[in-house]
Amino acid sequence: MSLNTLAQALVSGALLGCFYTLMALAFSMILGVTRALNLSHGDLIILGGYLGYWLWSGSGLHPLFLVPVAGAALLPLALLWHWLFHRLPEPRELSSLVLTFGLSLLLQNIMLALWRGEYRLIASESLTGSLALAGLRLNQGRLVVAAAALAVVGALYLGLTRTRWGRAIRATSLDREAAALLGINVDEATRTTFLLAFCLSGVAGVLFATLHYLYPAGGIELTLLAIVLTIWAGVGRLRSVLVAGILLGVVEALTVAWSGPRWRELVVSLMLLASLLARSGGLARGWSH
Amino acid sequence: MGRRGWIGAGLVAAALLVLPPLTGFHPYYLYLVSTALLFGTVATSWNLLAYAGQISFGHAAFFGLGGYGAALASLGGLSPWVAIALGGAVGAVGAAGISLASARLRGAYLALATLAYAEIWRGIAHNWTAVSGGGAGLIGIPPLPTLAWLPVDFTRGRAGSYYLSLAFLVVVIAVFGGILRSRVGLAFAAVREEEERASLLGVRALPWKVLAFALSGLFSGLAGGLYVHMVRVVEPDLVFNRYFSILPLVMATFGGLHTLLGPAMAALGLYLVSELLLHPYVPAFHQLPYALALIAVVLYLPGGLAGLLPGKRSGAA
Numbered sequence: 388m389s390l391n392t393l394a395q396a397l398v399s400g401a402l403l404g405c406f407y408t409l410m411a412l413a414f415s416m417i418l419g420v421t422r423a424l425n426l427s428h429g430d431l432i433i434l435g436g437y438l439g440y441w442l443w444s445g446s447g448l449h450p451l452f453l454v455p456v457a458g459a460a461l462l463p464l465a466l467l468w469h470w471l472f473h474r475l476p477e478p479r480e481l482s483s484l485v486l487t488f489g490l491s492l493l494l495q496n497i498m499l500a501l502w503r504g505e506y507r508l509i510a511s512e513s514l515t516g517s518l519a520l521a522g523l524r525l526n527q528g529r530l531v532v533a534a535a536a537l538a539v540v541g542a543l544y545l546g547l548t549r550t551r552w553g554r555a556i557r558a559t560s561l562d563r564e565a566a567a568l569l570g571i572n573v574d575e576a577t578r579t580t581f582l583l584a585f586c587l588s589g590v591a592g593v594l595f596a597t598l599h600y601l602y603p604a605g606g607i608e609l610t611l612l613a614i615v616l617t618i619w620a621g622v623g624r625l626r627s628v629l630v631a632g633i634l635l636g637v638v639e640a641l642t643v644a645w646s647g648p649r650w651r652e653l654v655v656s657l658m659l660l661a662s663l664l665a666r667s668g669g670l671a672r673g674w675s676h
Numbered sequence: 677m678g679r680r681g682w683i684g685a686g687l688v689a690a691a692l693l694v695l696p697p698l699t700g701f702h703p704y705y706l707y708l709v710s711t712a713l714l715f716g717t718v719a720t721s722w723n724l725l726a727y728a729g730q731i732s733f734g735h736a737a738f739f740g741l742g743g744y745g746a747a748l749a750s751l752g753g754l755s756p757w758v759a760i761a762l763g764g765a766v767g768a769v770g771a772a773g774i775s776l777a778s779a780r781l782r783g784a785y786l787a788l789a790t791l792a793y794a795e796i797w798r799g800i801a802h803n804w805t806a807v808s809g810g811g812a813g814l815i816g817i818p819p820l821p822t823l824a825w826l827p828v829d830f831t832r833g834r835a836g837s838y839y840l841s842l843a844f845l846v847v848v849i850a851v852f853g854g855i856l857r858s859r860v861g862l863a864f865a866a867v868r869e870e871e872e873r874a875s876l877l878g879v880r881a882l883p884w885k886v887l888a889f890a891l892s893g894l895f896s897g898l899a900g901g902l903y904v905h906m907v908r909v910v911e912p913d914l915v916f917n918r919y920f921s922i923l924p925l926v927m928a929t930f931g932g933l934h935t936l937l938g939p940a941m942a943a944l945g946l947y948l949v950s951e952l953l954l955h956p957y958v959p960a961f962h963q964l965p966y967a968l969a970l971i972a973v974v975l976y977l978p979g980g981l982a983g984l985l986p987g988k989r990s991g992a993a
Binding site: 424471474475476478480481482483484485486488489490492493495496499500503607611614649650652653655656657659660663664 | 731733777778780781783784785787788789791792793795796798799800802803918922925926929958960961963964966967968969970971973974975
């Protein structure tokens with residue numbers, strides 16, 4: 388592998404990593420406030436992607452204009468998921484896995500019925516082509532996606548740290564009982580978290596659909612990536628998620644550059660198993676903001 | 677289990693026994709019910725593991741390892757019976773391996789580890805082309821031999837694998853029943869209910885967990901070996917398919933966690949409803965029963981369907 392290939396892989400991996408950060412945030416926010424592991428996370432993103440594709444092929448608008456629409460379109464599902472998660476019996480982490488396994492299957496069936504398992508891609512002409520920069524060729528689509536992801540993550544960071552509802556979410560995520568004792572409306576904060584997380588998933592879905600082909604069963608890989616990122620970074624630590632996301636993107640790009648794309652899925656699963664074994668205390672133990 | 681339960685189970689078993697001649701040895705229906713019976717076996721073996729408190733999201737790993745092990749042995753010239761037994765051994769070793777590796781993981785995190793484990797094996801089967809044949813898999817697996825001392829209609833082709841699947845399911849249920857009544861079953865229940873207290877009383881948890889995994893992997897591996905000799909091909913996306921992880925979990929929880937016959941009954945019911953009633957009419961939605969069953973079980977019936985029956989408690993052998 389030449390130095391140039393290496394640099395190329397590092398840069399495009401880092402760009403992809405910005406997207407991974409955005410993609411994983413919804414998973415980690417919900418885990419933070421509800422202690423529930425959402426296995427339907429990736430399927431929701433794929434659903435957002437399909438909605439984006441459907442709007443794009445119908446209207447021909449620039450995909451970036453469809454980002455907020457897809458984000459808003461998932462909001463009703465946020466309320467439904469919130470209602471379901473509210474009813475989870477103990478042990479929450481395990482029953483959330485079983486419940487969301489079912490929800491994941493349900494979403495895949497619905498997408499299969501609506502879009503018949505065909506591969507879809509938002510192949511907007513405005514996103515193809517590449518820029519040359521210091522001897523590297525940067526894929527324009529990845530640049531736009533990375534910029535959009537960073538913008539959304541930045542806005543979320545400001546919202547979570549500077550606003551009243553953001554602080555309520557962070558307090559609830561840190562310690563639900565203590566937050567409730569301090570007069571924070573934790574139910575309200577939980578609902579806000581679901582709405583925000585699903586909005587992020589819709590946004591991530593449209594961006595994803597410009598990078599990768601969509602197919603109904605494609606969500607599991609995103610879910611696994613989100614879990615890996617959450618293990619690496621911890622819940623609710625936005626800056627750590629960004630670092631972990633970029634690291635993950637670089638690892639993936641190096642894997643692909645070194646051995647070809649067919650090893651990618653295997654590497655994702657290996658990273659998940661290794662991260663779980665290395666952090667055997669459980670995801671939710673000893674985390675703070 | 678009450679008397680009515682046994683009578684019901686006896687009736688189902690009798691119906692299954694006479695089904696092949698009644699359908700005129702119809703290959704498609706026999707194939708469907710055989711697959712349902714194999715799912716019943718995997719669901720029962722999943723339930724055996726759950727009885728020891730370990731929830732798996734990756735039984736596709738053990739099923740697929742058994743399938744590949746048996747296929748490779750069979751293609752290497754061994755008799756299909758030996759090959760299937762070897763497949764079972766491979767499944768047991770694979771299950772014991774993940775159990776040992778993830779000895780410190782509990783509950784949801786163990787479940788996630790098994791999910792990743794199944795995906796890893798699928799990836800290996802896809803990429804280790806020299807052995808596994810890659811994504812195209814391996815073809816030309818010999819059929820199960822007929823048995824000379826039985827009427828040929830009953831052991832040939834689909835009917836042969838049907839009766840074998842049925843007999844295998846009965847054996848696995850009988851073994852599970854035996855375990856429930858033995859000291860092993862007591863140890864499993866102790867590990868499940870209170871791991872720390874059990875270890876204080878001298879029941880070391882890890883060997884029992886590994887044993888439960890190995891037994892569950894053995895039965896799932898045998899089912900995988902039988903399956904590949906039934907369909908006579910093996911592919912990564914066929915035997916390491918996520919459905920072999922999802923469906924046993926759905927069937928066992930829907931049929932009643934820790935009950936003897938519930939998972940097998942739920943497997944037959946759900947699989948046949950899905951394939952016979954939904955698949956022909958609404959193909960895109962034929963997996964809907966599994967999804968809805970999972971959601972309903974978690975939210976409304978923590979004991980599974982067995983919780984509905986009066987005078988029964990989940991966990992009572």
